[in-house]
Every structure is written in structure tokens, then in C-alpha cells.
Amino acid sequence: MGAFIVRRLIYSLVIILGASIAAFSLIRIVPGDPARIMAPNASEEQLATIREELGFDRPIPVQFVDFVKSAIKGDFGHSAFLKEDVGTVIAEGLPYTLRLALTALALALIVGVTLGTIAALFQDRFLDRAILTIAVLGQSMPAFWFGLVLILIFSVRLGWFPSFGYKGPKYLILPAVTLAISLLATLIRSTRLVMVDVLAQEYVKAARARGLRRRTVVFRHAIPNILVPLLTVVGVQLGYLLGGAVVVEAIFNVPGIGLTILNAVLRRDYPVVQAVTILMAGGFVLINTIIDISYGALDPRIRREMTR
Amino acid sequence: MTETRSRKPAQTSASLINTSFNRRTLLKGAAAASGVAALNSPIARRAPWIKRASAQDDGRGTITLLSAEPFFGSWDPSSHTILANIHAEWNCFDRLMALDWETKELKPQLAESWTFVEPTVLELKLRSGVTFHDGSPFGAKDVKASLEYMTSDQVAHRAWYREQLQVEVVDDLTVRIRTQSPYPGLLYTLPVTSIMAEADVNNPDRLKERYNGTGPFKWKDYSQETLTFEANDEYWGGPPQLAGFSYQYVQDPGTRLAALQTGEAHVIERVESEQIPEIEANPDLRVDTTLTTENKWLIFKAKMPPMENKLLRQAISFAIDRDLIVDSILEGHGRVCDAHVAPIFFGYKPQENTPTYDPERAKALLAEAGYPNGEGLDTLVYVTSVGFYPKTREYGQYITQALGEIGINIDFQAKEPAAWLEMLYAETGAHLFDTGWMPPGIDPDLVLKAFFYSGGRITYYDDEKINALLDKEGTADPEERLTIIGDELLPALMEEMPALPLFTSELISGVSNKVPAFKANPNSTWDLKDVSLQE
Numbered sequence: 001m002g003a004f005i006v007r008r009l010i011y012s013l014v015i016i017l018g019a020s021i022a023a024f025s026l027i028r029i030v031p032g033d034p035a036r037i038m039a040p041n042a043s044e045e046q047l048a049t050i051r052e053e054l055g056f057d058r059p060i061p062v063q064f065v066d067f068v069k070s071a072i073k074g075d076f077g078h079s080a081f082l083k084e085d086v087g088t089v090i091a092e093g094l095p096y097t098l099r100l101a102l103t104a105l106a107l108a109l110i111v112g113v114t115l116g117t118i119a120a121l122f123q124d125r126f127l128d129r130a131i132l133t134i135a136v137l138g139q140s141m142p143a144f145w146f147g148l149v150l151i152l153i154f155s156v157r158l159g160w161f162p163s164f165g166y167k168g169p170k171y172l173i174l175p176a177v178t179l180a181i182s183l184l185a186t187l188i189r190s191t192r193l194v195m196v197d198v199l200a201q202e203y204v205k206a207a208r209a210r211g212l213r214r215r216t217v218v219f220r221h222a223i224p225n226i227l228v229p230l231l232t233v234v235g236v237q238l239g240y241l242l243g244g245a246v247v248v249e250a251i252f253n254v255p256g257i258g259l260t261i262l263n264a265v266l267r268r269d270y271p272v273v274q275a276v277t278i279l280m281a282g283g284f285v286l287i288n289t290i291i292d293i294s295y296g297a298l299d300p301r302i303r304r305e306m307t308r
Numbered sequence: 309m310t311e312t313r314s315r316k317p318a319q320t321s322a323s324l325i326n327t328s329f330n331r332r333t334l335l336k337g338a339a340a341a342s343g344v345a346a347l348n349s350p351i352a353r354r355a356p357w358i359k360r361a362s363a364q365d366d367g368r369g370t371i372t373l374l375s376a377e378p379f380f381g382s383w384d385p386s387s388h389t390i391l392a393n394i395h396a397e398w399n400c401f402d403r404l405m406a407l408d409w410e411t412k413e414l415k416p417q418l419a420e421s422w423t424f425v426e427p428t429v430l431e432l433k434l435r436s437g438v439t440f441h442d443g444s445p446f447g448a449k450d451v452k453a454s455l456e457y458m459t460s461d462q463v464a465h466r467a468w469y470r471e472q473l474q475v476e477v478v479d480d481l482t483v484r485i486r487t488q489s490p491y492p493g494l495l496y497t498l499p500v501t502s503i504m505a506e507a508d509v510n511n512p513d514r515l516k517e518r519y520n521g522t523g524p525f526k527w528k529d530y531s532q533e534t535l536t537f538e539a540n541d542e543y544w545g546g547p548p549q550l551a552g553f554s555y556q557y558v559q560d561p562g563t564r565l566a567a568l569q570t571g572e573a574h575v576i577e578r579v580e581s582e583q584i585p586e587i588e589a590n591p592d593l594r595v596d597t598t599l600t601t602e603n604k605w606l607i608f609k610a611k612m613p614p615m616e617n618k619l620l621r622q623a624i625s626f627a628i629d630r631d632l633i634v635d636s637i638l639e640g641h642g643r644v645c646d647a648h649v650a651p652i653f654f655g656y657k658p659q660e661n662t663p664t665y666d667p668e669r670a671k672a673l674l675a676e677a678g679y680p681n682g683e684g685l686d687t688l689v690y691v692t693s694v695g696f697y698p699k700t701r702e703y704g705q706y707i708t709q710a711l712g713e714i715g716i717n718i719d720f721q722a723k724e725p726a727a728w729l730e731m732l733y734a735e736t737g738a739h740l741f742d743t744g745w746m747p748p749g750i751d752p753d754l755v756l757k758a759f760f761y762s763g764g765r766i767t768y769y770d771d772e773k774i775n776a777l778l779d780k781e782g783t784a785d786p787e788e789r790l791t792i793i794g795d796e797l798l799p800a801l802m803e804e805m806p807a808l809p810l811f812t813s814e815l816i817s818g819v820s821n822k823v824p825a826f827k828a829n830p831n832s833t834w835d836l837k838d839v840s841l842q843e
Contacts, residue, residue: 030727031723031726031727031730031731032724032726032727032729032730033726033729033730036729036730036733037380037725037726037729038380038382038387038388038390038464039387039388039389039390039464040389040390040729040733041389041464041467041758041765042389042464042467043466043467045461045462046461046462046463046464046466049462050387050464080380080382081378081379081380082533083382083383083516083530092531092532148562148566151562151563151566152566155566155569155570156566156569156570159570162570162572163563163566163567163569163570163572164558164563164566164567164572165556165572250559250560250563251560251562251563252563253558253559253560253563253567255532255533262559263378263533263557263559266378266559266724266725266726267378267726268726
């Protein structure tokens with residue numbers, strides 16, 4: 001198990017290093033000059049002064065080496081646009097994004113597993129079809145459209161929820177529902193698929209034959225056995241939740257790291273783009289590592305495999 | 309896996325790995341970690357939004373304005389030419405004089421009176437008893453420091469001035485500005501320059517940290533892309549009618565509109581024309597339209613062959629139906645240009661030789677240029693931006709089609725603003741460019757000299773005749789100057805056509821009726837001192 005974790009950590013570091021090289025070079029390859037964005041009408045001499053102040057006048061390899069040296073010490077540079085250290089920018093934005101992503105995940109899990117299980121129990125009947133229709137609709141709706149529809153109905157028309165920003169928990173509801181909707185659809189379909197399979201297993205039939213109630217069979221025997229496949233789905237989808245947060249935070253103007261990186265890309269705020277990309281890549285890798293390790297906790301058969 | 313339980317407070321990573329690790333402990337751990345994270349999150353402790361609540365506003369109320377453009381986080385007014393920053397500065401700093409946008413007359417602000425004591429010396433008498441927001445007194449030394457710094461070669465604000473100003477302090481409340489030659493445009497350029505404290509100018513790091521002006525609103529905070537200001541109740545012109553305001557960057561136009569409709573914002577910038585009916589249908593809201601100082605241009609890059617060919621530039625100008633662009637594509641929100649400056653500028657005079665849509669004449673000019681039906685003419689690259697100026701892609705596609713009809717092939721490229729901006733200022737890269745130019749003042753040199761003088765910005769246009777006319781008007785006495793601009797310079801520009809002025813932009817803002825006095829200025833700024841919030 002220990003060797004497995006060490007191996008995964010080494011892979012993770014390699015991936016994060018690759019992501020930092022990609023983030024550093026790609027944002028500089030795309031056209032756009034941060035100095036020109038700051039002072040559109042300035043002369044070349046004035047732009048040169050701004051570039052020198054920002055440190056962007058040095059050769060790119062030199063900038064990269066300096067960036068890596070500083071990043072190792074936890075210093076990700078300074079945002080000229082936000083007038084803050086990038087570490088502070090992330091520390092301010094990350095809680096909003098985590099709160100949004102975790103709320104969306106919780107929503108999707110509770111509703112998705114429940115509806116997926118109900119669909120499996122009523123396989124090929126009306127309820128199953130109705131739930132699957134909801135899943136297909138959820139998967140087909142683009143987040144930016146669904147978010148705007150929610151704003152129009154629940155903020156503009158009904159006035160139940162605020163439309164933008166974050167000043168308290170009620171600001172979280174519409175963005176979380178928007179972010180949850182595609183994951184919800186995936187979870188309904190996955191839960192149903194796995195649950196149908198599990199319910200057809202011999203041990204489930206045996207449990208029913210022993211006279212156990214259907215509810216007991218589902219909660220005691222079926223649900224624990226769908227956890228590992230579901231965990232795989234959730235693990236992959238968590239990464240997409242972080243990606244989806246960029247769109248949802250932009251629609252609702254939630255000041256998380258999704259909105260931060262979107263604005264940073266638009267105005268070529270290099271230090272912020274670099275740091276947030278690395279953070280997101282690191283988050284993705286970390287989630288997947290935790291999921292892999294969790295398999296062992298949830299399934300004794302896999303735990304034995306890992307310890308060999 | 310070894311099943312061992314440890315109750316030691318500190319565990320090594322190895323012992324953690326070896327600790328009992330099953331479904332139950334995982335779920336318990338996750339629940340505990342979530343709870344701890346929620347209680348200890350920086351958000352729970354810092355609650356940054358509480359600072360922005362409007363409850364402590366002594367009954368006057370605070371308002372929220374949403375910006376369509378991000379801020380540049382250096383608060384040194386010299387270091388940028390970004391409109392969002394200029395809007396915020398406008399209410400925190402005073403200038404020496406202000407412009408009455410209706411009468412085009414200058415009004416005293418920090419200068420109470422001014423006179424040219426010599427053709428190259430402007431003397432200004434300053435207002436007494438004024439203090440900066442940090443409590444330091446305002447005087448001649450601050451004017452000297454501000455003007456010399458704001459017009460120095462190394463700062464971006466220099467773009468608006470012909471030369472670096474030399475300022476002499478006569479006494480505590482009198483200064484003299486000396487120029488190298490007569491500078492009639494100076495009076496109408498000074499109203500775009502913020503006056504800062506000398507101590508701040510001498511300490512650039514401090515200057516970048518916050519605004520410290522003498523204006524009606526004081527700097528309070530900047531976080532999460534939001535600037536907040538509070539009333540300066542010691543303002544020399546009397547206390548503002550608002551307790552404060554916040555100005556927040558919200559990139560998405562749909563989000564800005566929803567915030568206005570729900571009452572979370574009082575003013576939103578850059579409303580798109582298709583959003584207007586929704587605002588007009590709401591009795592609590594209104595649309596504020598202002599014809600601006602900004603012309604939208606089809607720039608011909610002079611250093612990109614064959615754009616040096618005047619007849620080709622003229623052919624293109626006659627091939628485009630600008631009425632159609634304004635009436636159909638912009639739905640009437642703009643005004644077709646009939647001069648190389650917008651109507652609000654000094655010296656503006658509608659020009660009789662303005663090209664009107666005439667495809668037959670365009671074809672004849674194209675043939676005269678050496679390209680009958682476009683033969684022998686390579687494809688021209690035309691670059692525009694999408695995401696900031698309204699309808700650029702739509703009228704860009706129309707222009708592409710219109711030029712195609714006379715035989716000019718266009719490679720039309722719509723780019724996001726940062727990529728477009730980098731190409732816009734380069735000498736080469738494309739033949740035709742779409743851009744706007746919104747000077748903060750109404751002196752014609754802010755446009756004409758910037759664009760067309762001796763290898764001007766963006767156009768790189770350099771013509772002896774135009775240079776001579778610009779030199780002539782730049783040093784003439786004010787009345788003669790207007791004649792030179794209206795009767796000589798503007799007709800010459802229409803003939804030479806270094807750039808085609810398409811239309812004068814209309815600034816469209818969405819405004820809550822709770823702020824009845826709000827009105828955007830033609831340079832897109834707003835004066836909030838006399839704006840009140842009526843619940």
C-alpha cells in the first residue's frame with residue numbers, strides 16, 4: 001500500500017510539472033500582450049517600461065526558471081491586474097469554488113443515487129422511463145443556457161434567489177444546481193446501470209430467498225456493492241466539476257478560481273493563469289489519487305491487491 | 309493490510325497508512341474533514357462581502373455600478389488608459405477645470421481662473437482650502453508634480469499631450485504652465501488629467517496602492533474585482549448625495565442585465581442593442597444613451613502595401629453603406645460619421661466630400677487604382693475584435709460582402725480583444741482594422757494628432773500635407789484654429805482617407821429609476837456627486 005501511494009505521488013509530481021510547463025508556455029504563445037492591455041494607447045517606450053516592471057522583458061526560459069524557484073518556495077508571483085500576490089488571490093477564490101463544487105456534488109449524489117436506484121427497482125416501467133428522460137435532458141442542456149434560464153425564472157421573475165456574486169449561502173443555490181445538473185444525469189444513469197446488475201446477482205436473490213425485506217436487501221447488500229463503480233464515476237466527474245465551475249462562476253459571477261482564471265486568460269495575467277492551472281491540475285491528480293486509494297477502503301478484494 | 313489502531317496524537321505517515329482503513333472510517337473522516345473545513349474556511353472567518361453591505365450608509369444609500377471592462381490593479385492614474393479605471397478616478401480626483409458637456413465651456417474645478425499671460429505661458433489661480441483625502445492640503449506644488457509627471461515620456465497618460473509640460477510655482481495658489489510653442493489645445497486637454505498629491509507622486513509605490521484625490525468620493529477598498537468608495541463629506545463643493553458606491557467588473561452581459569433587473573445593480577455599462585427591449589419593458593428601469601467622443605474606424609494600415617494607394621482607400625470608402633450599418637445592424641444606435649472627429653469635438657464641421665455608398669463609383673476608383681474589378685489585387689486581411697465593441701462581427705461580415713461585390717477579396721478575422729489589441733498597434737499584420745478611439749476630452753488633437761500625425765498611432769500614416777496642416781492648427785490662435793480644422797484639415801483627411809470613420813458610437817447604459825439623476829458623459833465617465841438614491 002505504501003509503495004503504491006509513493007508511486008502515485010511520483011506520477012502526480014511529473015504530471016504537475018508537465019502542466020506547469022504547458023501553462024507557462026501556452027499563455028505566452030497565444031497572441032496578446034499584458035502591457036498593451038494595461039495601456040492600449042501607450043507608445044513602445046512606455047510599454048517597454050511596463051514590461052520591465054512586470055518582469056516580462058526577460059527571456060522566457062529565464063522567466064520559467066525563476067517561476068519554478070519561487071513556486072517551490074510557495075511564491076507564485078504577483079498579479080498586476082488584481083494588485084495582490086497570486087497566493088492570496090487563490091486563497092480568496094478557492095473556498096468559493098470548493099463550496100460550489102462540493103454543494104453541487106452533494107446535490108448530485110443525493111438526488112442521482114436515489115433516482116438511479118428507483119429507476120433500477122422499477123426497471124423498464126413508467127417510473128424508470130421518466131427518470132431516464134430527466135437524465136437525458138440534464139445531460140443535453142449546456143450549463144450556460146441552463147444557468148441563464150434559472151436566473152430568468154428564479155431571480156428575475158420570482159425574485160427568490162440573487163442573480164450574481166456571493167454574499168451568503170442563498171447565493172450558492174442556483175450556481176450549485178446549474179453545476180450539478182450534468183453530473184446528476186451521469187449519476188442517475190450509472191447508478192441505474194450498476195444497480196440493475198447488482199440486483200440480478202445470486203447473493204441478492206439468496207438474501208430475498210432468506211426472507212429479508214426488499215428495503216433491507218437494497219440498503220445492506222446492493223448499495224454497498226455499487227459504491228466502487230460509483231466512486232470511479234464521481235472521481236472522473238469531480239475533475240469536470242472544477243472545469244464546469246469556470247462556466248458556472250462566469251454566469252453567476254461567483255468570485256471563485258474559475259472566474260479568476262477566465263478573467264486572467266482574457267487579460268493575459270500570466271502569473272494567475274500559471275498558478276491556477278497548476279492548482280487545478282494538482283487538484284485533478286489529487287482527487288484521482290484519493291479515489292484510487294479509496295478503492296482499497298471500500299472493497300476488501302482490491303485492498304488485498306494493493307498490499308501485494 | 310495490517311489492522312492496527314493508534315491513539316497517539318501525532319502519527320507518522322507510515323502509521324497513518326497502516327491505520328484501520330475501511331468504509332466506515334473513510335466516511336467518518338470525510339464528514340469530519342468537511343465540517344472542520346467549513347468552520348475554518350477563510351470565507352467563514354473573513355466574510356469579505358460583509359464589508360460591502362450597504363446598511364451603514366447613513367440614510368443616503370450606496371449604489372452599485374457594473375463595469376464591462378476589467379480594472380488595471382495599479383491605481384496610479386498615469387499608468388494606464390483603461391476606461392474602467394478612468395471612470396473610477398473621475399469621482400475620486402479633481403482636475404484643474406471641468407468641461408460642461410452641453411455648452412462645451414470650461415468650468416472651474418481646482419483652478420478658479422486661468423489666462424494665457426504669453427502665447428506659451430498659461431497662468432492658473434488655484435482654489436484655496438482644499439484638502440486631499442489623506443488630510444494633506446492642496447496647493448501649487450501638487451499641480452506642478454502632477455502635470456509634470458502625467459505628461460512625462462515614461463507614462464501612458466502622455467498619449468494625450470503634445471509635449472511634456474513645464475510648471476512653475478509662482479506662489480502657493482498660482483502656477484504657470486510653459487510650453488515650447490503656442491498650445492491652444494492645452495486648455496481642453498487639462499480637464500482629462502487628475503491632480504494628485506505631491507507626496508504621492510514622489511512615492512510611486514504609494515501612488516499605486518490607492519486613490520488619494522480631492523474629489524467627492526474617497527477610496528475604501530478593492531477586492532474580488534470590485535472597487536468601493538465612500539462619500540468625502542469635506543468635499544469643497546459640498547457633500548455628495550450618496551454615502552458611497554461600488555464599481556464591479558462583471559464580464560458577462562447577460563449577468564449584468566439580470567443584476568439590473570433584480571435590483572442588485574443600479575447601473576450597467578455597455579448594454580447590447582438586443583437587451584434594450586427588456587429594459588424598456590420594465591417600469592423600474594430605463595436606457596441611458598449618450599453620443600460619445602468615440603468614432604468607430606476602418607483603419608487602413610499605411611505600411612501594408614497596397615494600402616498606400618489613395619485611390620484604393622477611396623474605392624473601399626465608397627463601397628461601404630454606412631447608413632445600413634447604423635440603421636440595420638446597430639438598430640439606430642450610432643451616428644454615421646461625416647468628419648474625422650465626432651460632432652462633440654471642437655472644430656467639428658460636416659464635410660461635403662464625405663463618401664456616400666456608391667458601388668459604381670467604387671468600381672471606377674478601383675479600376676483607376678490599377679485593379680479593374682479587383683484583378684491583380686491580393687486578398688486583404690481585415691481584423692476585428694469580438695466581445696467588447698457591439699456588433700463588430702456582424703458589420704465586419706457586411707463590409708466583407710460589400711467589398712467582395714466590387715471585386716475586393718477579404719480575409720475577415722474576428723479575434724478576442726487581447727489578440728486583436730496586440731495586432732492593432734503593429735505596423736503590419738493586416739490591411740484593414742476595426743477599432744474605436746474614445747478620448748477623455750474634446751480637443752481634436754486627441755484624435756487627429758494621435759492618428760494621423762507623422763506616422764500616427766495605429767495607422768502609421770505619414771503625409772507631408774496633413775502633417776503641415778496639423779502643425780498649423782496646433783499653434784494657431786483659437787478662432788483661426790477652428791477655421792483651419794473645419795475648412796482645411798478635415799476636408800484634406802476626407803480626400804486622403806487614411807482611415808474611414810464609420811460611425812460615432814452611442815454608449816448605452818441600463819439604469820435603475822432609483823437613481824434618476826444618473827447620466828453618462830460623452831467620454832463614458834459619470835459624475836456621481838449629485839446623484840442620489842431614491843428608494
